[in-house]
Amino acid sequence: MRKLIPAAAAIAVAGLVLTGCSGGASSDGSASGEIKGEITVQTWALTPKFQPYLDKVIKSFEDKNPGTTVKLLDQPGDGYSNKIVSQASTNTLPDVVNIPPDFGVALAKSGALLDIASVEKDLDKTYVKGALDAFKYSGVDGTFGFPWYLNTDISYWNASQMSESGLDPKKLPTTLDEQLAQAKIMHDASGGKYFLMSSKPTTDDFLRAGIKVLSDDGTKAAFNTDAAAQLVQKYVDAYKAGYYPSSVLNDDYLGNSQLFTKGQVAFSTGGGPAYASFVKDNPSLASSIVMGPALNDQPPLYVQGFAISKQSKNQATALAFTKFILNPENQLEFANLTNTFPSTLASANDPSLSKSDGTPAGEAKVLAFNSLQKAKVLSPVQLDDAMKKILNQQISLAMKGDVAPKKALDDAASQIDKLLASQ
DSSP, X not given: OOOOSSOOOOXXXXXXXXXXXXXXXXXXXXXXXXXXXXEEEEEESOTTTTHHHHHHHHHHHHHHSTTEEEEEEEEOSTTHHHHHHHHHHTTOOOSEEEEOHHHHHHHXXXXXXXXXXXXXXXXXXXXXXXXXXXXXXXXXXXXXXXXXXXXXOEEEEEHHHHHHTTOOTTSOOOSHHHHHHXXXXXXXXXXXXXXXXXXXXXXXXXXXXXXXXXXXXXXXXXXXXXXXXXXXHHHHHHHHTTOSOGGGGSTTOOOHHHHHHTTSOSEEEEOTTHHHHHHHHOGGGTTTEEEEOOGGGOOBEEEEEEXXXXXOSOHHHHHHHHHHHTSHHHHHHHHHHHTOEEOBGGGTTOHHHHSOOSSHHHHHHHHHHHHTTTOBOOSOTTOOHHHHHXXXXXXXXXXXXXXXXXXXXXXXXXXXXXXXXTO
């Protein structure tokens, strides 16, 4: 399940076919009609934990808009992508739908979603740019979702292990090359006891290095270049030199955050709340963790949003409710409940987000919040889990030395192109 509470992982709906979808009715100006009547708002795995908040917002909206009724429909986490595709294909998509950007691409291309830029002005003055841009898709004009709650990653480092290895925790790596240089120092000084590398390269790393992942129209892989092969080779060399724990290539690899929590690696990525999670699971880390921005100063952005069905018979009320739940006050309350961040620019100066309480957890939260202004969705929405798994497998083969990086990328691109062609 891809939720931002507390972080995100990727699954995509872009490859699903919307069979039988008529594209819905035209908006014909209904988004600017009278705010009244009933709408259904669909959320994704937020109840029962956040039911009180949602009920409160709904009641407040109905009180401010007499004659309106908002029906809440919360869907289970598993199978949600299939559920919304089924709803769209049978013209039963609720008026307002909670989706991440990658779930919206197929819906937008089929004509199932309202282009909110056609009915709402000043979107770019209201929402964090990267979050709003996440709902703009290659091959279709428009913006097909309002960003709701957000998260991003910062870098976490084990200062004790760095100091013991002769590194200065006040001079943290800011780029991959700096990380690799310090990984060598740590490896040599600790005799291979400590590691500063903890994960394989992904499409995020390609994009941070300025390497395109897909063609502009999203129909072909574009990462099988000499530049990408050279980048992968850096990881291959690091693994061969022993800068990684060997488990990163195993099927039971725990992920960098769990290895960091166990004290097995000195670097991890994570959201603002990750500090508290690390220390809760391993209290001995409390005095050892230092934090820095994402490598290459390009943080990823994880987005949840609301889309409006183009099939809705009550777009005016749907639009009004969506704007209401997304106003700065309501977003701030939800962000504080969920350890996520609001998507409105007006939230930037709120002291609960922008000022630390002086604790390490507070510092992590502020660093993550400030990173949102430059964060963006790095992985293309067309790239689904099956495609990412193919690339991951080929990179693992390269790091093991079984195949050259360029061939690994070529093989992955060939397989991914076939999947893209079937979308």
